[in-house]
Amino acid sequence: MPEPDPLAARWTLDPAIDYLNHGSFGACPRHVLDYQQILRDRMEREPIRFLLRELGDMWERARSDLATFAGCDADDLVFVPNATTGVNTVLRSLALGPGDELVVTDQEYNACRNALDFVAGESGASVVVAPVPFPLAGPDEVVDAILEKVTVRTRLCLIDHITSQTAVVNPVERLVANLSELGVDTLVDGAHAPGMVPLELQRLGAAYYTGNCHKWLCAPKGAALLYVRRDRQDKIRPLAISHGANSPRTDRSRFLLEFEWTGTDDPTPWLCVMESIRFMETLHTEGWRGIMAHNHSLTVRARRILCGRLGIPEPCPEDMLGSMAAIPLPDSDSPVRPPLFIDQLQDVLLEQFGIEVPVIPWPARPRRLIRISAQLYNRLEQYERLADALAEVLCR
Numbered sequence: 001m002p003e004p005d006p007l008a009a010r011w012t013l014d015p016a017i018d019y020l021n022h023g024s025f026g027a028c029p030r031h032v033l034d035y036q037q038i039l040r041d042r043m044e045r046e047p048i049r050f051l052l053r054e055l056g057d058m059w060e061r062a063r064s065d066l067a068t069f070a071g072c073d074a075d076d077l078v079f080v081p082n083a084t085t086g087v088n089t090v091l092r093s094l095a096l097g098p099g100d101e102l103v104v105t106d107q108e109y110n111a112c113r114n115a116l117d118f119v120a121g122e123s124g125a126s127v128v129v130a131p132v133p134f135p136l137a138g139p140d141e142v143v144d145a146i147l148e149k150v151t152v153r154t155r156l157c158l159i160d161h162i163t164s165q166t167a168v169v170n171p172v173e174r175l176v177a178n179l180s181e182l183g184v185d186t187l188v189d190g191a192h193a194p195g196m197v198p199l200e201l202q203r204l205g206a207a208y209y210t211g212n213c214h215k216w217l218c219a220p221k222g223a224a225l226l227y228v229r230r231d232r233q234d235k236i237r238p239l240a241i242s243h244g245a246n247s248p249r250t251d252r253s254r255f256l257l258e259f260e261w262t263g264t265d266d267p268t269p270w271l272c273v274m275e276s277i278r279f280m281e282t283l284h285t286e287g288w289r290g291i292m293a294h295n296h297s298l299t300v301r302a303r304r305i306l307c308g309r310l311g312i313p314e315p316c317p318e319d320m321l322g323s324m325a326a327i328p329l330p331d332s333d334s335p336v337r338p339p340l341f342i343d344q345l346q347d348v349l350l351e352q353f354g355i356e357v358p359v360i361p362w363p364a365r366p367r368r369l370i371r372i373s374a375q376l377y378n379r380l381e382q383y384e385r386l387a388d389a390l391a392e393v394l395c396r
Contacts, residue, residue: 007283008377017350018382020357022373023167023192023324026215032276036220039268051264058271059260065274066213066225071200075252077227078259079270083191085239086210086226087112087158090187091119093236096155098124103149103157103184105132105142106363109164112189116158125155135315135328139171147178154184161190161211162197165362167324167371168316169197176206185232192216194225195280196292196322201227208232214269216295216323216375219276222269228255238262283376291376295323298374302383303327306372309387310394324373329359330394331366343368345393353389355382 010029013019019027028036043050059079067074080086096102096119104116106129120127130149132142146157157179161172176186185207193199195216201209206229213223228236233255244257277288284290300318303325307314312327334344343359345368350356360369370390372383 005379008379010283011377013377016354018353018355018357018385020355020372020378020382020386022375022378023164023215023371024358024373025221026212026218027375027377028214028218028220029276029279031279032218032220032272035275036268036272039271040266043266043268051267055267056260059267062271062274065277069199069274069277070194070211070225070227071198072202072227073230075256076202076230076233077225078256080210080224080226080259081222081269082214082224083189083210083212084109084111084115086224087187087189088115089226089239090208090210090228090236091115091158092239094119094156095235096120096123096125099153100125100155101128101151101153102126103128103130103146103154105130105146105159105163107132107134107163107166107168108158108160109189109191112158128154134166134168134326135313136168136320138317139174139320142168142170143174143178146175147182150179150182150184154182156185156187158187158189161188162192162322162324164191165326165360165369165371166316167321167326169320169322172206173204176204180205192322192324195277195288196295196324198289198292205229208236213273213276217273217276218280218375219273220269222266223273226259280376292323294376295374296321298378298380299323299325299372301380302372302374305380305383306370306387306390309391323375324371326360326362326369326371329368329370329390332368333366345370348393349386349389352393353385355386355389357386 011027012030013027063077064074067077102116102125116127128149130145132145159175162169172188179186187208188206190209190211192215194211209227211225213219214221238259240262242262247257281287299321306327346359358371362369
């Protein structure tokens, strides 16, 4: 295994592993981890000063900086630990009842689909599933599949900006606009979007949007954003009701007051988001635009190598890819390992070839996909090694 190049050395990843799974949990650069440790040391040196005297202003600045990056007003954005929490926060704040319908695709991330099923079961609402094909020919298939399920009873549509299993960049601008014309609010699960594709949340106009900062922005784990359009904020409450619920302050909205403090926790992941954004943009001469273009190009080339070597047609257009791509694999009835149903092939690739890449049962066993990610620390030869390994294992 060759030594990592200077760019890869910016991360703490094991150089003996071809890490092609940035999409699952991200990977935080050394510089940002060092910055986080400085903040943690500062917090532990004088916890009262940090948490009660200084954190409020730091939280405000961090939100404001992230809002600028995400293309929205800072008063419409708060931090949550992850996108799953963001989805749960919105869904469990809505007043739903029997007869209401919640539309979702069959490609929704399992955790968020579980949250949707839970609130529907508690309220008597119905979950309506729009089947979206994969492989697919283009974005029209996504739009048509979702709009076909909308009725006068539809209260909300939960859609992925970028699907987790199939790694498709959905046409969210069209979907939000079309659904808005029908009087339907949209909750966009943008878990993978920040740092993978440009964001203009104000212009997008979705009622609700949540996205992780620990994935493609490379911030520490535990940092995500929740955007709530101004006219919907009075109904959205954090999952943990805390001091902000009866705060006498009048200098900010109840929405901000409630999310600012939901109990004692480590706030440093949130406070590191902008440091991560600033650091990452120094790694490419064209900043974030260059990073996104580089990762997309690497993904396209890597998928082309894998599909060509395995004789598999490319399952979606290149312009529906961001920094990930999923490829259907031959069916398998081999056992999967709990708790996250890891396919045996995923273990084989790691243990025998030193390649970390997810093999995902989808839509259900025995069908499965392999999903590659591309980040600045990856190189084309890593995907060539993956193609060689898959050809060897699948032909055994």
